[in-house]
Amino acid sequence: MTADALEALDRRHLIHPHQRDSRSERHVIVRGEGCLVWDARGTELLDATGGANWLCQVGHGRREIADAAAEQLARLEYFTSFDVYSNDKSILLAARLAELAPAGLDRVFFTNGGSEGVDTAIKAARLFHHRRGEPERTWLLARRMGYHGATYGSGTATGFDGMQHAVGPNLPHVEKLTPPHPYRAEFYDGQDPTDFLVAELRQTIERIGAHRIAAMIGEPVMAGGGVITPPPDYWPAVREVLDEHRILLIADEVVTAFGRTGSWFDSERRGMRPDLVVTAKGLTSGYVPLGAVLLGDRIADALTGGDGFFHGHTYFGHAVACAVGLANLDLIEREGLLVNATRIGDWFREGLAAAADLPVVGDVRVEGATAGIELVSDRDTREPIMAAEVAAEIREAHQVVVRDYGNTIVLSPPLVLDEEQAARTTGAATEVLSRLAPDGQITGGH
Numbered sequence: 001m002t003a004d005a006l007e008a009l010d011r012r013h014l015i016h017p018h019q020r021d022s023r024s025e026r027h028v029i030v031r032g033e034g035c036l037v038w039d040a041r042g043t044e045l046l047d048a049t050g051g052a053n054w055l056c057q058v059g060h061g062r063r064e065i066a067d068a069a070a071e072q073l074a075r076l077e078y079f080t081s082f083d084v085y086s087n088d089k090s091i092l093l094a095a096r097l098a099e100l101a102p103a104g105l106d107r108v109f110f111t112n113g114g115s116e117g118v119d120t121a122i123k124a125a126r127l128f129h130h131r132r133g134e135p136e137r138t139w140l141l142a143r144r145m146g147y148h149g150a151t152y153g154s155g156t157a158t159g160f161d162g163m164q165h166a167v168g169p170n171l172p173h174v175e176k177l178t179p180p181h182p183y184r185a186e187f188y189d190g191q192d193p194t195d196f197l198v199a200e201l202r203q204t205i206e207r208i209g210a211h212r213i214a215a216m217i218g219e220p221v222m223a224g225g226g227v228i229t230p231p232p233d234y235w236p237a238v239r240e241v242l243d244e245h246r247i248l249l250i251a252d253e254v255v256t257a258f259g260r261t262g263s264w265f266d267s268e269r270r271g272m273r274p275d276l277v278v279t280a281k282g283l284t285s286g287y288v289p290l291g292a293v294l295l296g297d298r299i300a301d302a303l304t305g306g307d308g309f310f311h312g313h314t315y316f317g318h319a320v321a322c323a324v325g326l327a328n329l330d331l332i333e334r335e336g337l338l339v340n341a342t343r344i345g346d347w348f349r350e351g352l353a354a355a356a357d358l359p360v361v362g363d364v365r366v367e368g369a370t371a372g373i374e375l376v377s378d379r380d381t382r383e384p385i386m387a388a389e390v391a392a393e394i395r396e397a398h399q400v401v402v403r404d405y406g407n408t409i410v411l412s413p414p415l416v417l418d419e420e421q422a423a424r425t426t427g428a429a430t431e432v433l434s435r436l437a438p439d440g441q442i443t444g445g446h
């Protein structure tokens with residue numbers, strides 16, 4: 001089928017998540033190799049986003065993964081893991097995850113992706129308390145600017161207005177706290193961010209009542225919020241308060257796990273000591289849908305005791321997805337991609353140094369192989385410039401795919417990105433940003 005015909009069918013039939021009316025062009029991606037992808041018109045694009053969704057750790061088009069999937073499809077495509085049944089690949093992947101995870105997170109519940117994982121973690125936290133005689137513990141603490149997914153449950157935890165309009169204004173039993181965003185000093189009334197946030201957390205717990213709160217959820221580093229790293233004392237201080245009140249902590253590592261920030265799990269080094277960890281994306285590098293929630297014996301035993309955990313999806317522990325997950329983790333390990341993520345971060349820091357000096361750039365944040373470039377019209381007032389047109393111009397003028405999240409340009413490439421590709425990415429971003437005026441107009445547009 002021609003590119004024109006595909007694009008016409010796309011316009012007629014596909015509802016694209018997060019699409020704006022302002023852009024009519026299409027890039028129908030038909031092939032990928034490493035960090036490069038090609039659209040139906042034959043245009044080559046450098047993917048500096050990991051499939052435009054923070055994944056694809058091992059790069060596109062890996063034969064090793066295709067072989068693992070094909071072999072499993074021919075041997076056993078599917079058998080349920082409900083009740084007494086299981087399959088060998090889901091067992092092996094669960095054991096592998098327990099090995100890689102922070103100590104004490106030995107039990108695994110598979111999902112089809114991140115949103116289902118967040119829903120699972122919320123239900124697990126509530127049921128844990130219920131089984132232990134505290135059925136009133138139903139509230140969830142989350143944060144503004146946190147992204148946790150688009151299903152009804154995970155959507156209520158997500159801290160962006162667009163999502164709130166869809167899930168409804170009166171969120172059931174969810175309280176949103178201020179995010180730890182050191183660049184946005186205006187959030188903290190001139191106080192130290194951690195002091196402010198810990199005081200807010202304590203007041204919130206007092207207002208709702210600790211006996212009514214099941215868990216708090218948070219990304220170790222906020223991804224969709226714009227690559228926001230908390231101050232180093234934030235998570236340890238939060239953990240301490242939650243411990244005092246026996247409130248569980250759910251780490252949403254859907255973006256950060258499996259190397260994105262340079263380690264298998266990011267929550268460990270932030271001092272979160274989470275009770276539950278939600279993963280997805282990098283678990284299979286996006287080759288097939290799969291997520292996994294990791295938890296310790298204390299919670300898992302409470303869930304599986306009594307009448308069992310009345311929760312699970314048909315595709316739990318899908319044999320092909322788990323075979324792909326195993327092959328993917330092998331590749332990440334064998335090719336040293338955790339170390340490469342850190343290297344990519346160094347190249348980004350160096351490559352974005354000139355951009356950081358531009359008047360429209362308020363802040364450049366790099367965490368392993370991911371970077372956020374926050375755009376402002378005025379460095380004193382930190383008034384945002386929305387980044388959508390900048391991301392589109394970087395793609396159309398330089399054939400480099402980056403993402404925009406609000407007023408932040410985000411880079412999150414496959415972890416196989418090389419130095420030349422990193423330089424091309426940061427060079428493209430810097431060139432377009434040098435043409436960005438404080439009113440958001442891009443001069444000399446494509």
Ligand SMILES: Cc1ncc(COP(=O)(O)O)c(C=O)c1O
Pocket residue numbers: 112113114115116118147148149150219223224252253254255280281
């Ligand atoms: C931190 C985080 N949590 C959860 C999700 C939801 O995952 P999914 O889109 O696989 O449902 C995402 C997706 O981007 C995410 O970034």
